[in-house]
Amino acid sequence: MTINCKGTLIDLSSPKVMGILNLTPDSFYDGGFYKNETLILKQVEKLLNEGASFIDLGAYSSRPDATHISIEEEKKRILPIIALLLKKFPEVLLSIDTFRSEIARLSIEAGAAIINDISAGNLDNQMLKTIGNLQVPYIMMHMKGTPQTMKSLNQYNDMIKEIQFYFSERVAAARKEGIHDLIIDPGFGFAKNPHQNFSLLNQLELLHTQGLPILAGVSRKSMIYKTLNISPSEALNGTTCLHTISLLKGASILRVHDVKEAMECIALTNMLQQKD
Template structure:
């Protein structure tokens, strides 16, 4: 092999390293978070009508207790959601979201300074409020569709932005669309939106293919099998399948009765490179991540 060829190899491997830097870490408010070990994101619903928590964690005291429990069980990110996005949930304005969050973010940060907080909202105004309160990550289920100021606000805060695939409007969020090729369609969407985000100056993007949002059971099973193709390996992937109906409905089970099936699917997506699992049951997901890590070595 000629010397010239070798130097060419070195150059290409260097540019590959640069391309995949996002993979190794994300920058949360100046804190580099290493993703070489997959992270668990625990769900903290602040919604009185949330379908699975039944509003048990509504008060500050129980929200702090739930956060403590999830952190002890192995979560490193806590995802705070003031608004339920399940089918037929009540629709909140940004102002109502901000009122519902109250001082929850700063309370959690004071109590658990090491925690990373992601804020689950599709409003730029709620993001600005959260940023001032100390959030670390923006988790927008709408891909910037429901608020045209979202991408600019993400760029201003310099926080990592979770880009989710979803139908283009709040009203159509849960309309089941049959895609000719689900993975191709999601990748076209990711490609377009990540270009837009990068052009606006958003540095850290995490991709979420949007399980549970307007997709058929068959398509979602195909997505599980083809997780490795999402985003062409350029960005870290977040997978949120916890208590989603595409798992429990075909089995004739309830949302709370599918742990074993869920963990099998979690393992499958980790083996394909998923970096963040968004879950209700942290302890069980932690066992799966540990199992994955022990097999990987």
């Protein structure tokens, strides 16, 4: 199970870590942390040194009730940082967290390697065609509505079956546009309440019916800190617990704020799953 990132084949049969770098002022955990080039470079160097295979850049906060920003503002936030990071770390594999096809195109043209779309193309009808033309790996997430409306859209008759159907439809649409390297993200916290998030995690292996790598994004999310009645800054231990479960359920990529601890989860679960 491999994906082609700028001519390099990345083997996802051994789980990988995607380090998060939010370029937004209002993300739920680290919004506004990285306010200048020095802090950004220092954080990315840390993520890479700790073992991240990818760095995921997001310039549009997708937390519930996030403020909507213009496409021009998203460009202004993200394109200079792509240039900055590739100048300092020429080999870095950048994933761009965007649902806008124009941002996707400009980012890949600037040297990014992957597009990570919370809407799987549903919020921009040119996204799948754009990714097909660019021929880059594409992460498609399950979500209903938008970041501004998703909290009220968590009604399901059978959540897992509905998510499976959603991915079947979106994967077929992506294949029609010639997209080869697909990764699915079940969208923890997106149009799902805490109980639904844990039910999804408990049944994560059922999504393997798609035959695609699964990305798990649970790092410091509300399913952890609200359950434990703590703050996101106190949620590392809970995150590590759920990362371990995600790996045992077959996740191929962990999207995380804390790379070192995620790499330790991978090392330990790899030992656990070794056959004598």
